[in-house]
Amino acid sequence: MAITILAPAPAEPIYREVDPSEDSDNGGADLEGDHEMRPTKRAKHSTFSIVTPGEVVTDDAQWMRGHGTYIQPGSTEIIATVAGTIQKTNKLLSVRPLRARYTPEIGDLVVGRIMEVQSKRWRVDVGAPNLADLPLAAINLPGGILRKRTETDELEIRTFFSEGDLLVAEVQSLRQDGSASLHTRSLKYGKLRNGVFMSVTGTGGGGGVVRARRQVWTIDTMHGGGKVDVILGVNGYIWISKHIEVAGGETAITRMEESISATVYSSQNEYIGPETRTEISRIKGVITLLVEQGFRVDEDMVMKGYEAAVTVDDEDLGETNVYLGGAKGKKVVDLLSEK
Template sequence: MAISILPPAPAPPSSHHGTSDNGSPDSDGDVDMADSGPPTKRAKLSHKAIVTPGETVTDDPQWMRGHGTHQTPHSSTITATVAGTLLRTNKLLSISPLRARYTPEIGDLVVGRITSVQPKRWKVDLSAPLLAHLPLSAIHLPGGIQRKRTSTDELQMRTFFSEGDLLAAEVQAIFQDGAASLHTRSLKYGKLRNGVFLAVAGTGGGGGVARARRQVWTLETAHGGGEVDVVLGVNGYIGIRPTIFQLVRISHATSPSELTPATKITPSRIEAIKPPYAIASASKLEAEPW
């Protein structure tokens, strides 16, 4: 049976297997998803067209609807509900949106903002559909003390993180509703200070930053400003802060006014390293002692 994909672009003629492995023609009428080799169940990205909301994808009854599509009752017509690129996984049709919120995954390094302080946990904005949770038991206590959290620690939660603070963390778990649970049990995680915050937009459920083995980079700044650490959050939030060696110098300052120009991160110092697709600096991080 011939398959036709309706506008925005006409589908190429369906290619059937002329002969199967045993020399008999392919009789199931399936679409050849690959040029050679056995068929795979991995979703293949269609490079033919971008569909828009309300547009008819196909009216062939052999296709099943997936994410980003809609099918009315007693009808075989599948229409798009989001703007994006068509994905075909065997007989399943889905649409990868051009722009979507971040979808958390375990192990992701993210940069978030504290939105509220609740009993024994903080709520963190990750640009995801739901706010993430940062339990009190998942942070480092001052001095790196390893002990059970007490009611005294709960009363001092705002001394660790308060509303509006930016932090780097790792996704530790995903709840059934899709919310993420974070932790900062590492020296590379924690509150971000004396730096600049940037945000980039992503596509297809990503935050605009590709997942990689390394998410923290040390780069040279312009005008002889020295080195800075660039924390690339997978959720699209980016924090630019001093290197660990400069943080030691900052830790001896008793007030923001005591920070020297060499330890302050200013927009002019990061102009040469700011990605061209980044949104203008949304807000500066705290210029306070570490």
């Protein structure tokens, strides 16, 4: 085409210059406090080199293409399909999206919610593109791990997990379309009670919960709150609850049948005192703050954040206030950044 089009002169400079005040004028659209990019420790990546969809990353034939890229047939150009950072590991070139939905991997510890009950399995929402499966054969049946699964179990399937229940499980395998199959064959997995649920972004593209060695641990809380369990699901679903002592403590594997009692699948909450509830709220606030500020969410950071929050709270005389927005939150962040 022999037509030359002049670029619209005003458009781009106005956008760039007036950017900070522009956002506040466009009322309602909140750009502050978003999830920010969180690189994991494992992957090597080049910071600050963003690629956007349709951009050619490289046309060197030596690279193999990984997630987030595609190659047009008949050419060696690797083109990005998401907006993110380039990751090079050995000869593999992939693009890590800035934000994406959680994709399950084998071995992930996830917190999920039961969405459907079918004849021999449950379908669990784990924040992935597809619902995950939890087969009846993959849970611990009360009465012992070696108990045979009977038809009665199938008929009474709702006595174990019903719609809306929360559970912590591990991804056992992946099916061909990428959906996960879960299992709860361990004492540390199973139905969740006595606590509060929160949802942040998972390890989809960065930000939020990262995969670490320990995703579940107990905090000895201050102010008489007692022990609080924290479960960080890799999919970004988090559960904070009051720690309930299992009678008898540690059991050997031969004695597992006895410890899996009927109360494992009970939906009844225990009594939780106000101090414990306060501390649970405080931990929840800490995690929210970590996510807003772009820190990674793992045991280490949550503990530091919790200690900082308690310190900041103690400085203020008077009533304990767990709210971490505004000035208090800033102080916590400062303390965290120092460490």
